[in-house]
Amino acid sequence: MNEVDISRNITEYRKRKELTIKELATLTGVTPSLLSQIEKGKANPSINTLKQISSALDIPLFNFFINDNSTENLVVRKDSRKKIMFAENDSFAYELLTPNSQGTIEFMIMKIPPGESSSKELFSHKGEEVAYVMKGCVSFHLMSTVIELNCGDSVKIPPHSNHKWENNTDEDCEVIFAVTPPSF
Incomplete structure (x- = not known):
């Protein structure tokens, strides 16, 4: 297994957002010198600092811990999709169609069995979403x-619109959707 390079990942995301170290420092409240040391691998950021950086870059914190350098990681095979299931309803599932949440868009499929819903309450997230009913x-x-x-x-x-999905029929339902920025 390859070692994860958090400093490289922070640098990559900062550059994608077209921010200088000084601009990111202003957004995070972290000094530019500390950010520079973190990006060079000379200092280890605390979890709190990582949270501040991920918030400023508008990406999920766990993205700093992902190491995807191979083009093989660009393909998601049907039988090896990452699944998100919830303890309160293990028959409802999301499957990630993009290899990870590192990019600027996330593509997923939601499978809703008969009589089930995506959540008990309406929920929202900061990302914009487009959904298509496949089945x-x-x-x-x-x-x-x-x-x-x-x-x-x-x-x-x-973005920020409260919503939920509910299958009130006797047949399975599948909804494919894209979210930007990624939120799962």
Whole structure:
């Protein structure tokens, strides 16, 4: 297993956002000299510092711990997708269609069994989302409105909009969606 280079990952994400070390320092409250030492691998950041940097760069914290250098990591095979399941409902699942959440967009498929929903309550996230119903029908709760979506329908979900998905039918439902920036 390859060793993860947190300093390289921080530098890469900072450059993607087209920020200088000084600009990132201003956003994080961390001194430019400490950031420079972190990026050169001469200082180890605390978890709190990593949280500040990830927040300023608008990326999930765990992205600093991912090491994907191979082009082989660009392909996601159907039988090896990363799955996200929840303890309160193990029949509902998200599958990551992008290799990871390192880029600026995340692509996923959501499988909703009959009579299940994505969550008990409406939830929101900072990212913009576009979803497409690949299979079945789904009740989409957006703010105080319920929209019935059928196979082939799509919907754009603005950032910070409370929403949830509910399958009130007797058939499985599959929704494919993209989120930017990644939020899972």
